[in-house]
Amino acid sequence: MTESAAFWLPVVWAVLAASAIFLYVILDGFDLGIGVLFLKERDHDHRNVMVNTVAPVWDGNETWMIFGGAALYGVFPVAYGTILPALYLPILFMLLALILRGVSFEFRFKMKSARSQLFWDASFCGGSIVAAFMQGVILGTLVQGIPVQNNVFVGTSLDWVTPFALFCGAAVTIGYALLGSTWLIWRCEGELQDTMRRVSYTLAGLMLLTIVAVSVWTPQLHTTYMQHWLEWPQLALVLPVPVAVVAVAGALFLGLRNRKSHLLPFISTLGLFFLCFSGLGINVWPYIVPPTITIWQASSPPSSQAFVLFGAMFLLPVILGYTIYSYYVFRGKVTAEHHYH
Amino acid sequence: MFGLSALFLARFQFAFTVGFHIVFPAFSIGLAAYLAVLEGLWLKTGRSAYLDLFKYWLKIFSVVFAMGVVSGLVMSYEFGTNWSQFSQKAGPILGPMLAYEVMTAFFLEAGFLGVMMFGLNRVGKGLHFGATCMVSIGTLISMTWILASNSWMQTPQGYIIDEATGRFLPGNWWQIIFNPSFPFRLVHMGLAAFLSVAFIVAGVAGWHLLKARREDRQASEQVRLMFSMAMWMAAIVAPVQFLAGDTQGLNTLEYQPAKIAAMEGDWESEGRAPEILFGIPDMENETTHYKVQIPLLGSLILTHSLDGKVPGLKDYPKDLRPYSPLLFFSFRIMIALGSLMVLVGLWSLFLRWKGSLYDNALLHRVALWMSPAGFIALLCGWITTEVGRQPYTVYGLLKTSDSVSEIALPSMATSMIAFVIVYFIVFTGGITILLRSFAQEPHSGEEGPSEHEPHMSAGTTQVSHHPHNAGLAE
Numbered sequence: 001m002t003e004s005a006a007f008w009l010p011v012v013w014a015v016l017a018a019s020a021i022f023l024y025v026i027l028d029g030f031d032l033g034i035g036v037l038f039l040k041e042r043d044h045d046h047r048n049v050m051v052n053t054v055a056p057v058w059d060g061n062e063t064w065m066i067f068g069g070a071a072l073y074g075v076f077p078v079a080y081g082t083i084l085p086a087l088y089l090p091i092l093f094m095l096l097a098l099i100l101r102g103v104s105f106e107f108r109f110k111m112k113s114a115r116s117q118l119f120w121d122a123s124f125c126g127g128s129i130v131a132a133f134m135q136g137v138i139l140g141t142l143v144q145g146i147p148v149q150n151n152v153f154v155g156t157s158l159d160w161v162t163p164f165a166l167f168c169g170a171a172v173t174i175g176y177a178l179l180g181s182t183w184l185i186w187r188c189e190g191e192l193q194d195t196m197r198r199v200s201y202t203l204a205g206l207m208l209l210t211i212v213a214v215s216v217w218t219p220q221l222h223t224t225y226m227q228h229w230l231e232w233p234q235l236a237l238v239l240p241v242p243v244a245v246v247a248v249a250g251a252l253f254l255g256l257r258n259r260k261s262h263l264l265p266f267i268s269t270l271g272l273f274f275l276c277f278s279g280l281g282i283n284v285w286p287y288i289v290p291p292t293i294t295i296w297q298a299s300s301p302p303s304s305q306a307f308v309l310f311g312a313m314f315l316l317p318v319i320l321g322y323t324i325y326s327y328y329v330f331r332g333k334v335t336a337e338h339h340y341h
Numbered sequence: 342m343f344g345l346s347a348l349f350l351a352r353f354q355f356a357f358t359v360g361f362h363i364v365f366p367a368f369s370i371g372l373a374a375y376l377a378v379l380e381g382l383w384l385k386t387g388r389s390a391y392l393d394l395f396k397y398w399l400k401i402f403s404v405v406f407a408m409g410v411v412s413g414l415v416m417s418y419e420f421g422t423n424w425s426q427f428s429q430k431a432g433p434i435l436g437p438m439l440a441y442e443v444m445t446a447f448f449l450e451a452g453f454l455g456v457m458m459f460g461l462n463r464v465g466k467g468l469h470f471g472a473t474c475m476v477s478i479g480t481l482i483s484m485t486w487i488l489a490s491n492s493w494m495q496t497p498q499g500y501i502i503d504e505a506t507g508r509f510l511p512g513n514w515w516q517i518i519f520n521p522s523f524p525f526r527l528v529h530m531g532l533a534a535f536l537s538v539a540f541i542v543a544g545v546a547g548w549h550l551l552k553a554r555r556e557d558r559q560a561s562e563q564v565r566l567m568f569s570m571a572m573w574m575a576a577i578v579a580p581v582q583f584l585a586g587d588t589q590g591l592n593t594l595e596y597q598p599a600k601i602a603a604m605e606g607d608w609e610s611e612g613r614a615p616e617i618l619f620g621i622p623d624m625e626n627e628t629t630h631y632k633v634q635i636p637l638l639g640s641l642i643l644t645h646s647l648d649g650k651v652p653g654l655k656d657y658p659k660d661l662r663p664y665s666p667l668l669f670f671s672f673r674i675m676i677a678l679g680s681l682m683v684l685v686g687l688w689s690l691f692l693r694w695k696g697s698l699y700d701n702a703l704l705h706r707v708a709l710w711m712s713p714a715g716f717i718a719l720l721c722g723w724i725t726t727e728v729g730r731q732p733y734t735v736y737g738l739l740k741t742s743d744s745v746s747e748i749a750l751p752s753m754a755t756s757m758i759a760f761v762i763v764y765f766i767v768f769t770g771g772i773t774i775l776l777r778s779f780a781q782e783p784h785s786g787e788e789g790p791s792e793h794e795p796h797m798s799a800g801t802t803q804v805s806h807h808p809h810n811a812g813l814a815e
Contacts, residue, residue: 056455074436084421
């Protein structure tokens with residue numbers, strides 16, 4: 001019984017943790033993307049609308065990231081204690097960037113002078129870009145592998161400065177911007193929506209290119225990754241992924257072309273993210289700190305994992321319920337605030 | 342005490358970031374409860390001044406909460422970056438508690454925050470009040486879990502130490518959560534949060550009362566109302582907090598006598614001990630200089646009996662003594678501010694009885710000067726309890742020097758500088774905005790954060806946004 005619990009609990013938790021991270025990626029992805037899109041959209045009223053589409057929900061989006069940290073800490077403490085020191089600088093830069101953009105959210109509305117508004121707009125935009133980029137770097141470094149001996153990180157503090165990790169940083173930034181622009185197509189109308197439709201074309205093209213590049217690059221990193229793509233029966237599991245990517249990309253461009261379609265581009269982008277995420281997951285499985293520590297080696301004892309799982313079974317559905325309720329309350333198109341000016 | 346090592350920087354960085362962080366959750370805990378009370382009173386009495394105050398403080402809450410979330414985000418990762426050994430060893434016990442905090446509290450707060458902020462016109466009044474209560478309950482649940490974790494580090498029990506890895510494994514979750522110091526800390530911290538916010542509210546009200554007096558007019562009804570509410574809190578909660586602090590002191594004496602000795606600057610263990618009012622503890626020479634003391638009072642305060650035995654630092658080996666010069670003063674500042682808060686509360690009762698609560702400029706001035714008193718006392722209390730836990734992270738079991746990550750000094754230094762710069766920008770910005778909001782006098786027809794409320798074409802009834810719209814203030 002304990003034997004099987006020690007096998008299954010980490011598996012269940014790996015799936016749960018991956019789902020939580022995925023939820024974080026798509027939820028905070030579009031609101032980080034909105035920050036990135038400030039580069040393109042300079043108009044003050046339009047920027048207000050963009051931020052207003054996420055103002056009521058961004059705190060909740062960011063909470064998934066805290067959950068990720070806490071779950072990792074409680075359920076896979078060895079992973080938590082090795083990944084974090086290994087990625088010390090990128091994680092710190094990401095956190096600091098998230099702080100800056102998080103408060104800029106609140107501050108930019110409360111500023112009276114145009115100059116201070118511009119300052120907080122710039123820090124919102126810069127913070128979002130750095131946070132997105134660093135999340136990509138973290139992902140890239142993790143996939144490329146972290147040197148660990150006796151559960152202690154033995155690399156250097158600049159191990160993350162590699163072409164692959166930096167490329168992943170750029171890829172995630174582009175991906176988030178696309179999530180943001182398609183989210184805005186759904187939630188806005190008029191001129192802003194037209195701009196976002198145009199921007200989305202470019203971003204979608206770029207994102208597909210990066211997906212191809214990362215897909216070709218990743219299997220070269222480790223022989224175990226390569227095996228997934230060369231050996232039967234693993235191949236049966238991974239082969240549908242590229243096929244589905246092509247199909248979803250088609251739907252994305254269709255949605256962008258058809259001016260009556262508001263929701264399809266966002267849904268298809270979510271689909272692309274899901275496919276990339278699961279593709280990477282399949283590559284890395286069953287390692288949590290590639291290439292040495294598996295989810296079982298990283299686990300806390302079954303008593304800890306079971307304790308949290310018991311609560312998560314009841315609490316996560318409730319959390320999803322009221323999160324959906326909150327999105328429902330603030331549904332519909334967001335328009336400029338000409339009422340006030 | 343320690344050279345410029347990675348360990349020192351790791352500690353300094355952690356203390357710096359928690360020190361900034363702790364103020365904002367405490368502010369949120371107190372303010373969310375105040376908001377729930379205001380909205381509840383408005384629904385019950387229909388008095389529009391309550392709604393005005395609700396909207397006034399809701400704007401403040403949005404800033405405070407955001408600063409709490411972002412600075413807290415750092416904390417949930419800093420355990421791993423700075424204290425990876427600690428995370429691996431204590432993770433099986435503390436991680437699940439943190440995960441429960443996120444699941445039961447953070448999501449609750451963040452999930453209902455949007456509705457609380459922007460939803461008054463979109464959902465019914467009852468539902469909106471429900472959302473406000475959810476946010477407030479969320480802050481309280483969050484405090485409960487974090488204090489359970491913190492208390493377990495101070496008075497650990499219910500664990501099994503794994504021989505092979507040296508990890509703490511959970512033996513009995515009930516014992517882990519309800520560890521001996523948890524109830525005392527929970528009450529003490531909760532009251533501290535309420536009291537800190539009460540004094541902020543009193544300070545803001547005091548400022549507007551003084552301003553109105555200068556301008557030779559009467560302060561608005563809202564200002565007087567919030568001053569009165571804050572003074573009730575001071576009169577009732579400040580004395581209760583003293584009792585709560587006293588019981589926590591007894592608990593600490595039982596479980597962490599070395600901390601008590603360091604707080605008191607006592608070196609020899611003795612009965613009929615004096616209370617040192619002032620002095621400068623000297624760790625090197627094992628003495629306290631320039632002592633000003635009252636005979637017998639030390640035993641009386643700590644043990645509630647005149648000949649009770651009080652611990653001394655010399656009972657413990659040199660390397661296991663908490664750093665007394667810091668604890669001695671942080672503890673005394675907390676006590677001094679606490680006493681002042683009690684006095685202000687009593688004085689306000691007297692003036693209220695005389696009918697001059699809103700006319701006594703001196704009280705208003707004192708309230709203004711005392712507005713940060715609660716937070717300063719809270720920070721001092723936190724320093725006392727955390728520095729007093731040293732040299733351990735898990736008291737008596739895991740040393741701080743065995744908890745730290747193997748992070749190179751240059752990385753630590755880089756990140757420290759980055760933290761200082763970003764925190765400086767963020768907190769200067771935040772505090773400027775808070776002060777600017779405080780400078781606005783709460784008035785009838787207060788707008789609330791709806792100034793930038795998202796406009797949705799779908800959805801429920803859209804009330805006009807004229808500033809003096811009375812749609813909800815009937």
